[in-house]
Amino acid sequence: MEILVVGSVALDSIKTPFGFREEILGGSATYFSLAASYFTEVCLVAVVGEDFPESHIEFFRKRGIDTSGLERQHGKTFRWKGEYGFDLNTAKTLETQLNVFADFSPKIRPQHRASKFLFLGNIDPDLQRSVLGQMDNPRLVACDTMNYWIDHKLESLKKTLSVADILLINDAETRQLASEPSLLKAARIILAGGPKTLVIKRGEHGVVMINAKSIFCAPAYPVEEVNDPTGAGDSFAGGFVGFLAATEAADEAALRKAIVFGSVMASFNVSEFGPGRLASLTYPEIEARFREFRRLTFFDDI
Amino acid sequence: MEILVVGSVALDSIKTPFGFREEILGGSATYFSLAASYFTEVCLVAVVGEDFPESHIEFFRKRGIDTSGLERQHGKTFRWKGEYGFDLNTAKTLETQLNVFADFSPKIRPQHRASKFLFLGNIDPDLQRSVLGQMDNPRLVACDTMNYWIDHKLESLKKTLSVADILLINDAETRQLASEPSLLKAARIILAGGPKTLVIKRGEHGVVMINAKSIFCAPAYPVEEVNDPTGAGDSFAGGFVGFLAATEAADEAALRKAIVFGSVMASFNVSEFGPGRLASLTYPEIEARFREFRRLTFFDDI
Numbered sequence: 032m033e034i035l036v037v038g039s040v041a042l043d044s045i046k047t048p049f050g051f052r053e054e055i056l057g058g059s060a061t062y063f064s065l066a067a068s069y070f071t072e073v074c075l076v077a078v079v080g081e082d083f084p085e086s087h088i089e090f091f092r093k094r095g096i097d098t099s100g101l102e103r104q105h106g107k108t109f110r111w112k113g114e115y116g117f118d119l120n121t122a123k124t125l126e127t128q129l130n131v132f133a134d135f136s137p138k139i140r141p142q143h144r145a146s147k148f149l150f151l152g153n154i155d156p157d158l159q160r161s162v163l164g165q166m167d168n169p170r171l172v173a174c175d176t177m178n179y180w181i182d183h184k185l186e187s188l189k190k191t192l193s194v195a196d197i198l199l200i201n202d203a204e205t206r207q208l209a210s211e212p213s214l215l216k217a218a219r220i221i222l223a224g225g226p227k228t229l230v231i232k233r234g235e236h237g238v239v240m241i242n243a244k245s246i247f248c249a250p251a252y253p254v255e256e257v258n259d260p261t262g263a264g265d266s267f268a269g270g271f272v273g274f275l276a277a278t279e280a281a282d283e284a285a286l287r288k289a290i291v292f293g294s295v296m297a298s299f300n301v302s303e304f305g306p307g308r309l310a311s312l313t314y315p316e317i318e319a320r321f322r323e324f325r326r327l328t329f330f331d332d333i
Numbered sequence: 334m335e336i337l338v339v340g341s342v343a344l345d346s347i348k349t350p351f352g353f354r355e356e357i358l359g360g361s362a363t364y365f366s367l368a369a370s371y372f373t374e375v376c377l378v379a380v381v382g383e384d385f386p387e388s389h390i391e392f393f394r395k396r397g398i399d400t401s402g403l404e405r406q407h408g409k410t411f412r413w414k415g416e417y418g419f420d421l422n423t424a425k426t427l428e429t430q431l432n433v434f435a436d437f438s439p440k441i442r443p444q445h446r447a448s449k450f451l452f453l454g455n456i457d458p459d460l461q462r463s464v465l466g467q468m469d470n471p472r473l474v475a476c477d478t479m480n481y482w483i484d485h486k487l488e489s490l491k492k493t494l495s496v497a498d499i500l501l502i503n504d505a506e507t508r509q510l511a512s513e514p515s516l517l518k519a520a521r522i523i524l525a526g527g528p529k530t531l532v533i534k535r536g537e538h539g540v541v542m543i544n545a546k547s548i549f550c551a552p553a554y555p556v557e558e559v560n561d562p563t564g565a566g567d568s569f570a571g572g573f574v575g576f577l578a579a580t581e582a583a584d585e586a587a588l589r590k591a592i593v594f595g596s597v598m599a600s601f602n603v604s605e606f607g608p609g610r611l612a613s614l615t616y617p618e619i620e621a622r623f624r625e626f627r628r629l630t631f632f633d634d635i
Binding site for chain 1: 350419420514515516517518535538539541547548549550551552553555556557558559586589590592593620623624627628629630631632633634635
């Protein structure tokens with residue numbers, strides 16, 4: 032089943048201890064779409080400027096992504112410049128140029144309004160709800176957010192969360208959003224405010240998924256060579272929502288497998304700069320790593 | 334089967350955001366012995382001073398721990414004072430008084446030399462090998478170490494590792510010992526130097542076990558109320574070696590279950606100050622949490 036994703040498409044300049052790349056394809060909706068495209072059809076809703084290379088749009092299309100919702104506006108494309116130290120866990124933002132993204136006001140085309148799976152990437156929570164309001168009747172709404180919206184638009188963010196099925200968020204943001212240092216207690220506070228399921232991303236330490244009935248803990252796939260962690264969270268989200276949409280399910284068993292598929296996509300993504308590895312993957316490689324993940328975490332009963 | 338453990342028995346003063354305790358029972362061998370005592374017989378080899386309360390020795394005996402190797406020397410008991418911030422991940426040492434522990438030279442009594450499972454706690458690697466040299470023919474030798482010995486006694490530590498079966502170590506120490514930022518690469522370097530299996534403890538982020546044939550990743554059990562992380566690593570080690578000794582096995586399946594039992598013991602331990610929870614546990618509670626751990630990490634095949 033089709034997914035509609037709204038978020039950023041950017042040109043990133045990235046420095047890690049293993050290299051430097053200038054103005055490569057980036058943005059949350061980019062990583063999400065590429066990862067999800069291995070599982071199902073994806074409609075990308077985002078904005079780029081006049082300077083955005085046609086070759087990148089061609090690249091999306093080659094992966095079967097519907098780019099008819101990718102607006103091209105007068106002005107320059109959103110640019111992000113960041114640097115990672117040796118621990119690779121947190122990016123230091125060196126520069127952000129919002130450019131055309133500053134006035135992004137997503138319009139959902141009539142042919143996309145019936146999408147049953149919706150991913151609201153990390154944008155202004157007002158815009159997230161405006162997108163949701165344009166949709167017919169999505170079956171599953173997942174969303175992302177970041178510390179900036181917790182700091183500056185908390186009330187609007189809470190309204191978005193009250194209508195979301197799944198919130199994907201990192202551990203520091205979980206604690207910040209709930210003003211509570213214990214991760215589990217913070218999760219319960221957030222769940223009380225709306226989303227049925229909370230997916231807490233902990234980078235190289237894996238993922239915890241919490242809902243009213245259960246907790247699922249998955250380690251990150253141990254990657255020998257991490258070259259660039261940019262897009263790990265978004266490629267995780269793409270694999271996660273992508274698998275759910277492909278199987279048209281969102282029960283506990285499906286959610287758990289989706290978490291593992293998300294982890295698999297993130298693990299591939301970080302091995303190369305930018306979204307490079309998400310271009311060259313094959314589905315058998317993804318399945319093989321899913322099975323390796325089972326072997327990595329399996330232990331017998333007593 | 335019996336375990337012999339050599340390490341520290343101390344009086345700890347601990348401050349966490351949730352309280353303060355002065356001169357309570359502590360030390361690596363204390364936490365290890367108490368956790369392991371739920372699985373098998375344990376002989377404790379350590380040194381205390383004249384001021385060490387008889388009630389603590391009584392406490393060990395009540396848990397069935399053989400204290401005949403616990404020497405009492407002239408002088409004061411080893412004291413450690415530490416503080417944890419809200420993240421609870423790293424202790425800040427405020428004061429260390431080695432006292433009688435400074436001249437600790439463990440003598441293994443004849444009746445203990447036949448122990449088949451040996452745990453060399455975090456002491457001078459010269460002493461670790463001296464203990465090993467006094468043993469008849471242990472079937473499994475596990476050891477711990479810390480950054481101090483990596484900094485000050487690296488060559489001696491390498492000799493100890495060359496004769497150990499299992500090294501338990503945290504992630505920062507793994508990277509430091511191998512001078513390699515990638516955890517997996519660092520692990521391979523350490524394994525090339527001797528130990529057959531490396532158990533990397535990552536605190537609230539779980540455990541990674543690596544040997545030549547496989548990798549096993551286990552999350553930490555999600556604890557709602559962490560009150561005092563002191564002894565988490567040692568109670569993990571106690572559950573881990575305790576289970577192996579009880580089942581007299583060290584194949585991959587047993588090692589994986591042992592990792593989970595170690596995680597279970599650590600998760601109980603951190604819920605109360607000092608080793609308090611390790612006194613009040615029951616084996617059915619331990620088994621129930623092992624099974625909960627399976628539910629926490631289980632996902633279906635595709």
